[in-house]
Amino acid sequence: MNYFQLPLEQWTNTFVDGWLIPVTSGLFDQISEWIAAFIDGVTNLLIMTPPEIIAILLVLLAWKTAGKGVALFTLIGCFYLGSVALWPESMQTLAIVLVSTMISVIFGVPIGILSAMNSVVDKIVKPILDFMQTLPIFVYLIPAILLFGLGGVPAVIATFVFAAPPAVRMTNLGIKQVPEEVVEASRAFGSTPKQLLFKVQLPLAIPTIMAGINQTIMLALSMAVVASMIGAPGLGDTVLTGISTVNVGLGLTGGLGIVVIAIILDRITQGLGKKL
Amino acid sequence: MKKIEVNKLTKVFGSHPKQGLKLLNDGKQKDEILADTGMTVGVNQASFSVEPGEIFVIMGLSGSGKSTLIRLVNRLIESTDGEVLIDGEDITKMDKQNLIETRRKKLGMVFQKFGLLPHRNVLQNVAYGLELQNVSKQEREERAEQTLKDVGLQGYEESMPSQLSGGMQQRVGLARALTNDPDILLMDEAFSALDPIIRTEMQDELLKLQHRLNKTVLFITHDLDEALKLGDRIAIMKDGRIVQIGTAEQILENPANDYVSQFVKDVDRSKILEASHVMKKPKVLTTDKDGPNMAIRKMEEVGASSIFVVDRDDKFQGLLTIDDAIRSHNEHIPLTEMLREDVYTTAPDTPLDDLIGIAADAKYPIAVVENGVLCGIISRVSILSGLVLGKEKENEEATS
Structure with a gap:
């Protein structure tokens, strides 16, 4: 079947080595610095704050958004993370998840809005999202390392690529789901497109957008171990160490930590989505 | 000046509307164009005008283009051809800013499925139009509360x-449209989603409000009874065309074509016909000049056992039965003391529908009284024949 003898491999390498890295490395260095500063800020904040205070805040937040049961689970979960001596690792993972989620939301929600309103944008965005979600992670881990080096930054970028699509898709869906009659009514009373968006479409789309953000967080957490392969600190690193030293106990301890954080974040964001 | 004037308004849905328009101008029919090009003709060269203070009803079955037409009037849908003049200004050619201003100041709209904002309470919904105009919170809420009072929703803010x-949701929809104080109300099947009893109630409410506020109303419906009840004039649509425009009576009595007559065939006449349509001029007795002898003779003449009595100014006095007239004659009691006042009276514009029950109970004919003056009487027979024959026949009989 090799009719065309497509040298995609050579092309890509020539493109990456000959253009992408020399020409854009300045730009990527800059982006890299910003993201690194962002991650460091959040990580430091989470690690410097006494675990007890963070635990109390998490329990209160869980109580307010999701009720007593989840609050109790959060309390037990925090005790677990402390008791297996994985608190700092948990905070590092949480920081990377929070930063990737924030970047996903900052880019994802506006792109979702644009694609809901403009079918041309929608047609361009959709295949890109499919690409982002289905391209094997390791394929873009390599250029991510080339462009951003090892550590938290490429981890955040890789996590963003994998976790942002639900935020875009669900925002798009949320806006399109707003009943036609309501949109018509708003227009009939003389709303500008901006008023329509902020007074009608976004408020009504919020539960769906929150469901998208919830998915983004879950996907970001599921990337924790992969992120650690390119040098991100945290619970993923613990699991990796467990794997490489055939230490089943360590692997399970770290893995359970990820599950605990996942459940807490999931219930809180779900509760938040229902409240709004 | 006309409040709304629509001239040769056309809407073709599809990929090449201009081509569709050309086919229409070449005399092609809606279904031919659909078969040839896949494009749908929504509205086909509709022309009509609405006077200030008029309720103009556009009536048609689903797919007739009436909902498209009303959306062309405030340009929720862009037209393909033709013009829509609101106070003489063509809305189809306005720039964005003017269009938004016109919608804010002149056009209120009420929707079939209400179109309320589900995340806002009643007061915020009603104040929404003013909020879009950046009216201060205090002022817009004051005005919203006032309109809520007008539509009877006080306490539900x-x-x-x-x-x-x-x-109640549709009352909120109506209040929202009224809060902007627009001259024109566009009502798209506004009452179609409501239960029959609530619908009648809302229709009456609309007529009352219209009477007081004197808005110009463009009302869309698929219900002919509703059209006949509300419309000062009615336009009937079919396949995107307006096939007839006229008052309820004109449409009932002179349907423009088979389609319209098919429509009006099943109309419940009791709802359109009013007391004045079926009443007859009665033989009356005048208190000042006629005595008991005259009364008995007049009753004999018409073969009735009772007669209505008026004074010199035709003011309604009461009813005299034959027995009372004879007693008056024998015992020399003045006629005025023998009059029965317990007869049913009604206004000339009462729907026949409301009189059927009364007529079934009443021993004597119903007196139609306007400002104290007896203008006619209605017997059980005249109600029934009115329902069966329509009002033209009745008029002939009454005048002959």
């Missing part, structure tokens, strides 16, 4: 739309 019944 804090309720969410989902907590209200359909009828």
